[in-house]
Amino acid sequence: MSKRVLVGAVVWVLATIGAFLLDPILGSAVLVFGGALVAMGHLASGWGEGSTFEEREMDRARRRKAKFEANAGKRAKDRERWEAGKARKARRTDRKSA
Incomplete structure (x- = not known):
C-alpha cells in the first residue's frame, strides 16, 4: 500500500470516528463513502x-514468431500435400482433354 493511500485511510478513520461522535447517520455516510474513496485510491x-x-506488442510478436517457427514442419507437410493434390488434378484434366 502506498504512503498516500495509508494517509488517506488514517484520515478516513479519524473523520469517521469524529462524524460518529456528532451523529450516527452522518458517521455511517462518512464510513461508506470514505471507505469507497480509500478503496478506489488503493486500486488506482x-x-x-x-x-x-x-x-506488450513486442511480447506478442515474439510469441507469434516462436509459434510460427514451431509449426514450420506442419506447414511444409501441408504444402506438399496441397501440391500433390494439385498435380493429381492437373493429370486428370490432361487425361480428359487428350
Whole structure:
C-alpha cells in the first residue's frame, strides 16, 4: 500500500470516528463513502505501473514468431500435400482433354 493511500485511510478513520461522535447517520455516510474513496485510491495507486503498449506488442510478436517457427514442419507437410493434390488434378484434366 502506498504512503498516500495509508494517509488517506488514517484520515478516513479519524473523520469517521469524529462524524460518529456528532451523529450516527452522518458517521455511517462518512464510513461508506470514505471507505469507497480509500478503496478506489488503493486500486488506482498502481494504475501506471503496467507495461507500455509497445512492450506488450513486442511480447506478442515474439510469441507469434516462436509459434510460427514451431509449426514450420506442419506447414511444409501441408504444402506438399496441397501440391500433390494439385498435380493429381492437373493429370486428370490432361487425361480428359487428350
